[in-house]
Amino acid sequence: MKKASIVKDRAATETRILNAARAVFARRGYDAAGLREIAEAAQANLSLISRYFGGKVGLLTALTDQFVAGRREGRLSYPPQDTLEDEIYSYLHEKLRDDLKDEDIVRLIVSRAAIDAEFREKGRVHSDGLADENFRFRVRRLQDNGKVSPDMDIDLLFAGVMHVSFSVNFFGAIVAGRPDTEIEALFHGFAAALAQGFPGRH
Structure with missing residues (x-):
């Protein structure tokens, strides 16, 4: 697989994970939300959350970055x-x-x-x-x-x-x-x- 395709696939997976995390956090709250539930909602491998975001805190940090960037842009x-x-x-x-x-x-x-x-x-x-x-x-x-x-x-x-x-x-x-x-x-x-x-x- 070409590097550009790999990067594109990763970006798409990250987007799905972030969208799923936002929905699960909103529905269940941060503490009650589970990474397995987020992975299932995103149709992504559970291990990718740790690899791409470093866990639940990393997910929330990435969502915050996304939110702030959207406001500034x-x-x-x-x-x-x-x-x-x-x-x-x-x-x-x-x-x-x-x-x-x-x-x-x-x-x-x-x-x-x-x-x-x-x-x-x-x-x-x-x-x-x-x-x-x-x-x-x-x-x-x-x-x-x-x-x-x-x-x-x-x-x-x-x-x-x-x-x-x-x-x-x-x-x-x-x-x-x-x-x-x-x-x-x-x-x-x-x-x-x-x-x-x-x-x-x-």
Whole structure:
């Protein structure tokens, strides 16, 4: 078998295993999920999970990598906004939509990170403190138009936006199931507060 074909077959098998792991983790929870059940769901040899991913922690780490990469590679679905407050507000809504769409993996990652130091440590690779390039581009556009201070710390602003996003999306929408009107009010309030904390030129 040619090397290219082997690589392609492995990639396809890894994808099946990851998809199966995500489904089994969502259905049974991380602790109750078994590698044999995941292998059967993926129609893959059990030994391949250890060979490709190093076990259950490796599977969850790979799912987290896949999840984060998908978020960073995507594009914003809403048009550029005319003010920093509106940009923050729209971005928060975009992230809420994404989190609700991927609620199963969000619950899994957050709950595991809360109790598993090994997994939490592996996840630090994603905590680089740098802004999403989509968000950075939008804020720079506002800077170019004179609506945001040119020396504003975009990474610091983004950190604030992400803290709001995580708190409202996970604890408010996903865990507590707060009504849409309450989520809307929170997004409006936080967007206004963050924008005022990073004033533009008038």
